[in-house]
Amino acid sequence: MSGALHDLGVAALAARLKAREVSAVEAAQHFLARSRAHQALGAYLAEDEAVTLAQAAAADARLAAGDTAPLLGVPIAHKDIFVTKDFPSTAGSKMLAGYRSPFDATVVRQLAEAGMVSLGKLNCDEFAMGSSNENSAFQPAKNPWDATRVPGGSSGGSAVAVAAGLAPAATGTDTGGSIRQPSSFCGITGIKPTYGRASRYGMIAFASSLDQAGPMARSAQDCALLLSAICGPDPDRDSTSLDVPAEDFSRGLGDSLQGLRIGVPKEFFGEGLAADVRAVIDAALAEYVKQGATLVPISLPRTELAIPVYYIIAPAEASSNLSRFDGVKFGHRAAQHGDLLDMYKKTRAEGFGDEVKRRIMIGAYVLSHGYYDAYYLQAQKIRRMIADDFQQAFKTCDVIAGPVAPTVAWHLGDHGNDPLADYLADIFTLPASLAGLPGMSVPAGFGEGGMPVGLQLIGNYFSEAKLLNAAHRFQQATDFHLRRPAGY
């Protein structure tokens, strides 16, 4: 591995900054230049050199004063779902084109206070609805491993930026897999913590009972550093944030895996799983056995039901959350309109893309009188059963392992007019989301076309440290997380 700044990762870069071998301004300039050189990947939606360099200069001043904060001076870029006062915030939607928030999302603020330097805002599917980043209203993002393929979604720009070395780390959000699946497709490490561990304040809402923020970076070690900075209660601003103090997730890294019981759900290895992905996952499980873990066959019998359940509950919540985009409070307003109702209609028809409209319609339908009991209420009941299935499984295992997605990244345009093809590909990430459990994606090898494959690790509530350690041990024995796409 060369010593170039973009090959270092968060922990190593922080060490260089602390040793004053490189300044925060130099590091920021390096990544801004790389982003300019690789604009064709479509990773960024907003950058502002003056803002970034001012933050870097402030970090340099703290470093010069002997401040030893672990993330001080390290650059990061944010998914454009997080609102930021220094950059526009669009959620990948025309509805919010050019919108400036008067405040920073809690996660953004926490990372800024930790001294991280913001490189800008990253592309994503519109309002985080999608699995390929093709639902971005602005531009598709491209997978650096093969620019004819999707990077995954909805945090596609985040995964592209990290995989191509345009940022050492990024924030993402995961409602039904949007941190784990793009991490898998782009060969990076990402973790979605337990629902409620990181504040949702300032995350533009999609499905509030599922939305959760998390870090995306090269390694589990880097994710541990970042996660330590963004967890913790935010009682005044997010009533669903949990009263569980922040943790130092780096502390347990390196613990032996001797005796770790890894549950292997048979439903994750059925017909739908591509053979190339299966081979990679099997090899990863064998590595864990080599390290002293034991594999325990388990069952998550309602895995298939996670798809219809999620695609009822998430649109239901979205239809309610997105009612705020009415042309009055903020964002787009139709230039030509008649009365107030006509203004609402034209504004929303112009501002939202097809997938968002589809979800608003499905959501309004399943919540409507006469269908609420048949769809929404049933879905809520099965959601609870899915959560119970996990608790049953955790009686016999410590963590659960399987694929993140049934295939490697598909080609741009492949799912064209077939939203169901996207929905079905979410099958392995949705169950943990519905249960509110932490989950992560760990680079585990390469499949068809030389595309990366991620191993998914799912833990019980608040077991992030255990997951990160399991990933870290795997990364000490393998180098998949260090491989780089050719040309980056």
Ligand code: GLN
């Ligand atoms: N692909 C899923 C969806 O389209 C999940 C998206 C997400 O996690 N934000 O809803």
